[in-house]
Amino acid sequence: MSRSYQDEAYWQERIRSETIELRKTQHMQGSGVSIVFVLDASESMKGEGFLEMRDAFVSIIEDFYRHPEFDHNVAVIQFGRDVKYLHYFSNNYLSLKHVLDGITCEGPSTIMEGLTLSISALDDGNRLASVGPFTNRARLVFISNGNTKNVHVNQLGEEDGYLAAISRSEQAKEHISNLAKRIGNANPIFCIPVGKEPDVCLLGAIAYGSKGGKLVQHKEAKQYARYTYNMFVAGEIMGRIPPSEYTMDDIKTAVIDRRKQHDIKEKDLEDVFEILKNRHAYDMNVYSDEESMEDNEYRERDSRLPPPGTRVRRGPNWHYNDQDSNGPGTVIGHWTRDSWVYVEWDTGMKYPYEYDTENVDLGDIVITDEPRLLQRENIGVGCLVQRGPDWQWKNQDGGPGNIGTVYRVKENVVYVRWKNGNKSNYRFGYDGKFDVVVCDPFDESIETSMPCVVFSKGKKG
Structure with missing residues (x-):
């Protein structure tokens, strides 16, 4: 029988030991997107549930086999009476196809323990793979009926002062949802409900509570295999x-x-x-919450670096595939790593890049005078703006006629850096008010007032 997930010391050691085993097998692993299957082999899955799970799993693996160019890297974990790896990361799809052969459904629904063990595979920082401009962290594919009726949760009794074993479905769901949310903050979770009456509400909450996750019907499993x-x-x-x-x-x-x-x-x-x-x-968002992003992503730290609002393109030292979709972007801030800036490309993707302050024409990115061209959107990062009809911020912009550059758009508010170095946020449709308006970058009068990029070479601010 597997240990309860609340035996924290046991699971920390288990995660550590399994992480070591995973690294030992790196030579047998694929180079593409990593996918961790977490499969329900509890007693509640007997019959229809197990058959649907097996069919869904096998159909995905068979499609991976037919498209080796994507080189998916697959690991498989089971939970139920035993919580263990059935297969470490591998691109040997013929071997993976048969991992469920001989599996018997028995034991309680140890969902928490199965998700906990998956952390050993998901937390490895090497589990990143690029597909075009998209950076993929390891995905978790969870196939289960979502049964929590026989999940055992230990609770500290306030009066008795000891751990009492209880079986509470709602409390179990809360624990499961909280753990899945922590996992899903960095790793997308795809849930495939199976069985006669799967708990679609719980499985949907797990999937859609993660970044990029979704609920996939078991009959659509083959379609999920085409996701990459x-x-x-x-x-x-x-x-x-x-x-x-x-x-x-x-x-x-x-x-x-x-x-x-x-x-x-x-x-x-x-x-x-x-x-x-x-x-x-x-995208390569290294910050986990909005507050951290506010404090780090949009900060201006180093006067040697292009300030927020500077337009850039890939440089001669570019080695980031198609993160930029081969188009221009805008510096939105300075990253915490020395000499690195954060760029939002005109497609909306955001990534950090190194800027060579000594050889400005030879780095990952170079400065360009290409304007931000709008399509159907009313405003975007990189747009030039000037004070609008509802301006009430005195000479924050340096005076009438001065031009600033948008380096962030958040709902009906835009963040602007002006030529004088001032930065602030302004209404752009908020309560029907417009503190700023978009400028035509091809207007000659605008061109002469455009923000110029000034560096204090060798001076760090």
Whole structure:
């Protein structure tokens, strides 16, 4: 029998030892997206549930086998009476296909323990893979009926002062949801409900509580196997459609134009649409919450570096695949790492890059004078602005006629850096007010007032 997840010392040691084992087998692993299957082998899965789980799992692995170009890296964990790895990370799909052969469904539904063990595979910092402009952390695929009726939760009795074993479904769901949320903050979770009456509410909460996760019906498991392919397609067309306000017709037209393929499946288009909608789940956001982002991502730290609002493009030392979709972007802040800046590309993807302060034309990125061109959006990062009809901030902008650059857009508020170095946020539609308006970057009078980039070479501020 497996230890309770509340035996913290045991599970910390178990995670540590399994992480060591995983690293020992790196030579047998694929180089593509890492996927951790967590499979329910508890007694509640006997019969229909297990058969549906096996069919879903095998159909995904078989599709991976048919498309070796994506080189998926797969690990498998079971939970139930035993919580253990059935297969460490590997791209040996023929071996993986048979991991459920001979498995017997028995024991309680140890969902918490199964998710806890998955941390050993998900927490490894090497589990990153690029698909076009998208950075993929290890994905978790959870296949279960979501049964919590026989989950045992230990609770400290306030009066008795000892651990009492209880079986409370609602409390179990709360524990499961909290753990899944912590995992899903960095790793997308895809849940596949199986069995006669799966707890779709719990499984949906687990999936949609994660960044980039979703609920997948077991009959659509084969479609999920195409997710990486559709992500590749999404990356190909991302620079060809508006970053917002796009439609399914826009997606279809761009895919046909790019791939010269007219027999596109509706499900594939839906996947592409969804991936683009959730694109920020796949950029290199190193901060886990909005407060940390506020404190770090948009800060201006070093006067040697291009300030927020500076327009940039990939440089001669570029080695980041298509993170930029081969287009321009805008510096939005200075990263905590010395000589690195944070860039938001015009597609909306955000990543940090090194800026060579000694050889400014030879780094990962170089400064460009390419303006931000809007499509259907009203404003965007990189746009030039000046004071608008509702301006009430005195000479914060340096005076009438001065131009600033937007380095952040948040709902109906924009953040602007002015030529004089001042930075602040302004209304752009908030309560119907417009403190600033967008400038035409091709207007000659605007060009002469554009913010110039001034560096204090060798001086760190």
